[in-house]
Amino acid sequence: MELKIYNPVEDGFIKKIDWNYEDLKAEIETRTAEYAASVYNDDSIKNAKDDRAKLNKLKDALEGKRSSVRKQMLEPYEIFSSEIKSLTVLIDKAISNIDGQVKDYESRQRKMKEAKIREFYDANIFDLEKYLPFERVIKPSYLNVSTSMKSIKEEISAMIQRVSEGIALLNDTDSPYVVDMKAEFLKTYDIGAALAVKNRLEAAERKRQEYEAERARQKAEREVKEKAETEKLIQAGKKEEAAPEQKPAPQEAPKIAVEQKTVPEEEPVCALDFRVYVTKSQMEKLKKFLNDSGIRFEPVPRQ
CATH class of the missing domain: 1.20.5 (Single alpha-helices involved in coiled-coils or other helix-helix interfaces)
Structure with missing residues (x-):
């Protein structure tokens, strides 16, 4: 089955469009050279506008002809292209039907291969499954037809051995970490x-x-x-x-008190005001002495 073109034949396709290119080119070059050298002043600006309009008209005529020829050249191609597309639609429908069956077959083959890989894994993983689950072992590339079971088994075996040796080493490691x-x-x-x-x-x-x-x-x-x-x-x-630093006068007080205590007969009580400079421990001893001697004492009012 092949596509055959009856018209035009292989050497009948148009190779070139013949037209008065050289004559028209020479004429346009002459006229545009004149316009390119033209100088217009304020009085001749109307002539400048007329010349510009003539050149634009010529340009539009050329562009219009180019578009017309292009359309005529493309018309047979557009018809041909539409007919080709109608045929490819029929082919795509057939391809889709076959493609679905091929993909279904490939999917079943991948599942069968994955089952074989799982079987090999289960037979060799032993007590390492909690450290190396199947999901960490399987790779998408393993399920490709181009990947052999031999290479897959070798890779999985090496991985199991690596994990086994690593866990054993870590179990024997004496470290808080x-x-x-x-x-x-x-x-x-x-x-x-x-x-x-x-x-x-x-x-x-x-x-x-x-x-x-x-x-x-x-x-x-x-x-x-x-x-x-x-x-x-x-x-x-x-x-x-x-x-401690002490003044002479306060030291006479205890002697007076002692002498009063030794007098057998009752004597009148006198009031004696004086200031004593003592440490804390000396103050406690003085208070004890006065109390033991029955001598009443009280604070001297501040002046």
């Missing part, structure tokens, strides 16, 4: 990536410990300094208690 390492490994099945996670976390922990150690050192230095300052203040207080 083994959970993070396993999580990374199960993303990529790349033991190198898992070890990189371990190194990164260990480096971060070292930095944290160094930071905490530095904080502890600074805190210890502050505490030592504060303790030294406190001890210095305590020692200064002890020196002040050992050598």
